[in-house]
Amino acid sequence: MNGKRKKHLIRILLYFFMIICIITSFAPILWMTVSAFKPEGEILSYPPQWIPLHPTWSNFAYVLKNFNFARWTFNSVIAALVATIIVILIDSLAAFAFAKMKFHGSKVLYAVILSMLMVPIQVTIVPLYLMFADVNLLNTITALILPTTGNVTGVFILTNFFRSVPKNLLDAAIVDGAGSFRIWWSIMLPLARPSISAVAIITFMSNWTNFLWPLVSVSSDASRTLPVGIAQFFGGQSGVSGSAPQYGPAMAAALMATLPAIAIFLFLQRYFVKGVMMTGIKG
């Protein structure tokens, strides 16, 4: 009887902790959402209200009218999308060579590539800046895309996966007269679909949320990305000193930048989790 009661108590305690976890994780997101719909007079009301008395779209309209928000979003989406496609193509080609082909220097080359996992991205920023300035590509979407394509994680994950593909599967294809390119395209890529999804999500997200390089490489508003635009116009340093920050529009912008990511996450949760696990393995 006593043991049963103790078990019951522990269960209740665990549920209590779960609820705490859910509330702490979600409250800031909910508060952002609620605040985005509050009219100007209501946002600074005290005590804070969790339900807007007069919900309005005016903050969203304000953001879209006064800032290049649509343009920033477009730049971010295009840059992340193109970078992801390029990374999957070139990384899977290289990974196939590392995993299934014999050539001189393969081990050394692979080790050099992996060693770059230890080198922080900040080290490359100044040289990249000089390089892109030299070819007049600062302030372009190209500048936002290209540095991502030199990533290491994708090659690492895909090489590991391709190594696990049984040899006789490839031998059978070679006997049938398939060339290397054909094997890559019609055997390796379809087999690797789960790993490729994970690499795609990792690459897309890291480009989508990238901050330092877009901040450095882009200064014109037309080539700005979402993270940089939001930081520069809604961050703590953006307001005129002394005046109250415009929290309503800031929350509307934050919500618009967040909602697509959360929606994609809820749909593709499995792949997100897998992607995280794979970034973990890389260490």
Place this chain on the structure above:
Amino acid sequence: MIGKKRTYRIVPYLFLIPYLFAFITFRFGPSIAGFFVSLTRWNIVGQARFVGLQNFIDLFRDPNFMRSLINTLYFMLLTVPALVVGGLLIAMLVDQSLKGRIVTRTFVFMPYVIMSTVVGVIWLWIFDAHFGILNYYLSFLGIRPIAWLSSVNWAMPAVAIATIWWTIGFNMILFLAGLQDIPNELKEAARIDGASSWQVFWNITFPLLSPTMIVVVMLTLINTFQVFAQVYVMTGGGPAMATLTVVQYMYVQSFQYYRLGYGSAIAYVIFIFLVAFILLEGKFLKKSGDLN
């Protein structure tokens, strides 16, 4: 193996060329070039002048740099233990066979998909000294309003709180994967032998989790040392440099003062610190391994 035959010899290189071009041009090359830039005095206009290790010597005499270094280490002190221990505890919670564990997992991970600067903007509002929701709820506990982001003492803890909220789900997922790799039979057997829950955790779960622990600690150290975007948005390094971090100082020196050599030297110091963290962790683990 493909490529054994002579005619195939060139094929591997054809497969490698596109990636190698990108890797060398945008990752490897710039990393090496960064080192050479760090050996020069170079203000974007004018010539680069070779100065040897002078930038590195100057750095350690630069009070602002030392300040940023101490700030960053303080930030790590505030976040790393919470992220590692908290991540493990939440992972163990959602590893129990309870209803609602999937929902909890989803919610805890959700903040991680929000971009760093948006995280900064959200918490800027939550931490607002006069109208912020945090101070309102703290007032129920009898705590007087705290000027979070404009106070020298509270600005860094505030950034730390936002960061823990944002990234703890990432560690939770890694720990969860590690926990689920531990065969259940082991724990069952121990329990049948009369081991308490605590003994099961300390003698079975924890040792078997150590590979995951190594990875989580390393990634957390590496990521927290490079903190930048949240700080840029929430405090801009202030007040009075209380939240100036190393990466931000590198950004300021390189792209606001355009001291490219000096900025590159800071970037290489970041690199040295990351290597030091990795080596230290390895050494620490070896030591604790000897004890067992």
